[in-house]
Amino acid sequence: MQIATWNVNSLNVRLPHVLAWLETNPVDALALQETKLTDEKFPVDALAETGYRSVFSGQPTYNGVALLARTEPADPVAGIPGFEDPQKRVLAATIDGVRVIGVYCPNGGDLDTDKYAYKLDWFARLHDYLADELARHERLIVLGDYNVAPRPEDTCDPEKWEGRILCSPPERAALQSLLDLGLTDTWRLFDDREGRRRFTWWDYRNGSWARNAGLRIDHILASEPLARVCGECTAHVGERGRKRPSDHVPVIADFAL
DSSP, X not given: OEEEEEEOSOHHHHHHHHHHHHHHSOOSEEEEEOOOOOGGGSOHHHHHHTTOEEEEEOOSSSOOEEEEESSOOEEEEESOTTOOOSSOOEEEEEETTEEEEEEEOOOOOSTTSHHHHHHHHHHHHHHHHHHHHHHHOSSEEEEEEOXXXXXXXXXXXXXXXXXXXXXXXXXXXXXHHHHTTXXXXXXXXXXXXXXXXXXXXXXXXXXXXXXTOEEOOEEEEEEHHHHTTEEEEEEOGGGGGSSSOOSBOOEEEEEOO
16 A cells, blocks of 8 residues: 655645646645635546545645545544634544544744644644554554654754744653654655755745755654555655746655555
């Protein structure tokens, strides 16, 4: 089973990119973030023509998540149960016997803002939700844009980034709390990358792509039975070099199921 995640930063703009990528990379499932579309505008038909069924939870201008699959996603659940949050950031479904949870974690803004406090609270709620899901599903994958670079080596310039948003100790601790539930960062199973292949996001500003000033903030976390059979996890960095690209690239993991 191949499963991927991609923050497309507007599906309306990036739909041709997604369709082209799926044509050459026919993964079994793809989690999308920042679709930025209301549900009635989601491109169901265009994706169906490529062989993908879809479930989605969207809003205009901001956020929005979707799951695409070659088989019908079962038992979809939008949002974190019991958490009244108008921001569309979480979507779960069962795909080919695997519980797949796509997440678009908050950015957090600056460290001294309400957005940062919201981010940490949101992660705490996600932690409790995943604890319940892991008790119910042996095969579970949580993937998406986490807006956290877990370690200094996941940044282009550790001295510059240490302690800043996306790299602050509380954010890293929040992500680690998810791993402590029994999840594995599948990227770390194959952690020998250099150059552009180290990262998954490059800011649009300040020539970040040209300078390879990137971060690794898009992750595929897997429960232990899936981590055991994970054969690869890679970033398709070439997508960042497209015309009008997303600032993120697809990350794909392969599981021998």
